Amino acid sequence: MGIVELQNGYEHLMTTKPRIRRNPEEARSLILTAAGKRLEEHGLRGLNIKDVADDSGIKHGTLLHHFGSAEGMRRALLAKLSEELITDMSNILNSDAAPEIVFVELFRLMSQTGQTKLLAWRALEEDSDTVSKDEIPSMHLIEDIVERVAERIKGKDVNLARNLIFLALSAAVGWGICGPTLMGTLGMTSSQQDQFPAWVGEQLTKLI
Amino acid sequence: MGIVELQNGYEHLMTTKPRIRRNPEEARSLILTAAGKRLEEHGLRGLNIKDVADDSGIKHGTLLHHFGSAEGMRRALLAKLSEELITDMSNILNSDAAPEIVFVELFRLMSQTGQTKLLAWRALEEDSDTVSKDEIPSMHLIEDIVERVAERIKGKDVNLARNLIFLALSAAVGWGICGPTLMGTLGMTSSQQDQFPAWVGEQLTKLI
DNA sequence: CCTCTTATTAACAATGATGTCAATAATATA
DNA sequence: TATATTATTGACATCATTGTTAATAAGAGG
Numbered sequence: 487m488g489i490v491e492l493q494n495g496y497e498h499l500m501t502t503k504p505r506i507r508r509n510p511e512e513a514r515s516l517i518l519t520a521a522g523k524r525l526e527e528h529g530l531r532g533l534n535i536k537d538v539a540d541d542s543g544i545k546h547g548t549l550l551h552h553f554g555s556a557e558g559m560r561r562a563l564l565a566k567l568s569e570e571l572i573t574d575m576s577n578i579l580n581s582d583a584a585p586e587i588v589f590v591e592l593f594r595l596m597s598q599t600g601q602t603k604l605l606a607w608r609a610l611e612e613d614s615d616t617v618s619k620d621e622i623p624s625m626h627l628i629e630d631i632v633e634r635v636a637e638r639i640k641g642k643d644v645n646l647a648r649n650l651i652f653l654a655l656s657a658a659v660g661w662g663i664c665g666p667t668l669m670g671t672l673g674m675t676s677s678q679q680d681q682f683p684a685w686v687g688e689q690l691t692k693l694i
Numbered sequence: 695m696g697i698v699e700l701q702n703g704y705e706h707l708m709t710t711k712p713r714i715r716r717n718p719e720e721a722r723s724l725i726l727t728a729a730g731k732r733l734e735e736h737g738l739r740g741l742n743i744k745d746v747a748d749d750s751g752i753k754h755g756t757l758l759h760h761f762g763s764a765e766g767m768r769r770a771l772l773a774k775l776s777e778e779l780i781t782d783m784s785n786i787l788n789s790d791a792a793p794e795i796v797f798v799e800l801f802r803l804m805s806q807t808g809q810t811k812l813l814a815w816r817a818l819e820e821d822s823d824t825v826s827k828d829e830i831p832s833m834h835l836i837e838d839i840v841e842r843v844a845e846r847i848k849g850k851d852v853n854l855a856r857n858l859i860f861l862a863l864s865a866a867v868g869w870g871i872c873g874p875t876l877m878g879t880l881g882m883t884s885s886q887q888d889q890f891p892a893w894v895g896e897q898l899t900k901l902i
Numbered sequence: 903c904c905t906c907t908t909a910t911t912a913a914c915a916a917t918g919a920t921g922t923c924a925a926t927a928a929t930a931t932a
Numbered sequence: 933t934a935t936a937t938t939a940t941t942g943a944c945a946t947c948a949t950t951g952t953t954a955a956t957a958a959g960a961g962g
Contacts, residue, residue, distance in 0.1 A: 507909055507958045529818045530738060534949060546950085548910055556950060572879070606817035609810050609871045610737050628880055648880060649893055655876055656868030657861060663817045663871055668863055671780070672836055672856060685857055689901055715928045715939055742919060754920085756940055764920060 514552050514562070516542045521563045526600050530607065533560055564611075567604045579631045579651065585638075585694065589654055589687030596662030605659060639694050646693075654690060722760050722770070725750045729771045734808050738815065741768055772819075775812045787839045787859065793846075793902065797862055797895030804870030813867060847902050862898060 508516070520541035524532035532538075535556045539546040553559040578591045595601060636647035661683070669679050716724070728749035732740035740746075743764045747754040761767040786799045803809060844855035869890070877887050 503911085505910055505957060510909080513909080535951095536949065545911055547912080547952085550951070551909070602817050605872055606814035608875070609814035610818065632880070645886070648882060648886070649890065649897075652876065652880055652882070652890065653865060653894060653897070655880075656873065657865040658868065659871055659876075660864030660867030660869075663813055663867055665864065667816070668860065668867075672840070672860055672863075674856060674860070678853070678856070682857065682860065686861060689861070692901070693897055711941085713927060713940055717929095718939080721939075743921095744919065752939095753941055755922090755942080758921065759939070 510552060513544070513548070517544070517549055517552065517559065518563050518566055521559060522567065522600065525563070525567075525603050525607070529603070530610075533563070535559060564604075564607065567600070568608070571601055571604060575655070576628065576631070579628075580634075585691045586684065586687035589658075589690060590683045592654055592658040593661055593683035593686070596658040597665070598662075602662045606663060650690060650693060654686070657686060718760060721752070721756070725752070725757055725760065725767065726771050726774055729767065730775065730808065733771070733775075733811050733815070737811070738818075741771070743767060772812075772816065775808070776816070779809055779812060783863070784836065784839070787836075788842075793899045794892065794895035797866075797898060798891045800862055800866040801869055801891035801894070804866040805873070806870075810870045813871060858898060858901060862894070865894060 517538060521533060521538045524538055524541060528537075535546045535549050538559065539549045542549070549559060550556075553562060574595055575592070578588060578595060581588065581591075583591070632644060632647050632651060635651060636642045636644045639646055665679070665682075669682075674682075725746060729741060729746045732746055732749060736745075743754045743757050746767065747757045750757070757767060758764075761770055782803055783800070786796060786803060789796065789799075791799070840852060840855050840859060843859060844850045844852045847854055873887070877890075882890075
């Protein structure tokens with residue numbers, strides 16, 4: 487770094503600044519990781535190519551070389567985070583754990599600020615075209631999960647299973663998005679707040 | 695408008711452009727209404743003072759005069775929308791309607807894109823300091839509502855009432871934020887989707 | 903060792919958003 | 933009517949963000 491910042495008149499002594507040359511996947515990965523951190527810590531305004539590039543230790547021109555445009559970078563991040571979220575959800579729903587545990591885990595997952603911001607970001611993206619279909623990973627296994635839950639229900643009611651899963655998911659999402667705020671206005675103590683996920687699990691289990 | 699756009703050399707004929715002078719509240723109201731529309735239709739990027747001013751039929755300098763800064767305008771909008779949402783929620787919860795109806799109404803409220811974007815926006819606002827406490831309208835009546843629901847419960851279980859209300863609210867929020875997307879990946883038909891709010895109402899009523 | 907590809911970089915250009923300021927005019931108030 | 937207040941406006945200044953380009957150098961493959 488300092489090598490190139492010599493006083494004027496000594497340019498002939500300047501050593502060319504060494505370059506790190508990464509392969510494309512590595513560069514893209516570095517950038518998207520930094521971008522994800524920025525989204526968590528600084529919100530959407532943090533997702534500009536200059537700051538993301540700085541955090542990744544590269545120049546913003548290089549970033550543009552890899553993603554084409556600032557929008558391109560953002561869409562890539564959106565796709566990556568969406569995929570990760572779906573994977574996490576699937577893993578939880580697909581586990582052998584008891585229903586109550588599953589619900590608590592779902593709530594825990596959605597409580598992470600990263601997931602909250604991801605969902606909020608997606609909700610804010612005005613035209614749904616911005617998120618092209620093929621960027622949303624398909625969730626083949628979800629049908630298996632629905633059936634597995636259905637098996638625990640008397641009469642193997644698939645629709646009931648689907649509704650229950652959806653209720654759990656949307657409650658978890660709502661909790662992640664504005665749990666603390668709502669809790670506050672509802673006058674809940676923090677211990678009541680902590681118990682809420684478990685309580686939901688307990689109640690929903692009753693509906694099975 | 696056209697009056698001032700005469701050819702050069704005729705400036706002496708120019709009539710001074712008439713000015714509309716509004717009182718401050720009216721001006722602020724005009725601006726925030728336009729801003730709200732832009733948030734719905736264009737997302738966060740639509741909330742810049744130039745576009746909002748254009749939509750309100752005023753100059754952006756005037757907007758700055760009333761709100762101090764672009765951030766000031768956004769915070770004012772956030773406060774206004776939050777207040778409206780809380781009011782709407784309170785009205786629904788406070789109505790005499792049967793529980794199932796109440797739940798359906800809550801879901802309908804949250805399905806409006808305006809509410810979705812509001813919540814998403816709030817979730818994205820990085821530092822919670824940005825939303826100062828006094829901008830969130832207090833919800834005194836909520837305690838009354840909780841008690842009224844509790845009266846319908848055997849044993850007047852206030853905590854149960856609170857939890858139920860919160861479950862309904864967070865499910866409605868989750869539905870508003872990513873209902874369609876999740877529904878799609880879960881393989882629900884559109885008629886199943888339409889029935890979901892009513893189904894939730896039915897189920898939650900069982901828990902009373 | 904030579905050549906080709908391309909990741910990387912600095913410097914610059916272009917655009918957009920935010921904010922400042924002095925002048926003006928509408929309205930209230932004396 | 934005369935004066936004070938302030939909402940309004942255009943023109944300008946500033947800053948941040950995005951994008952472009954030509955030159956450079958790291959590494960792959962011959």
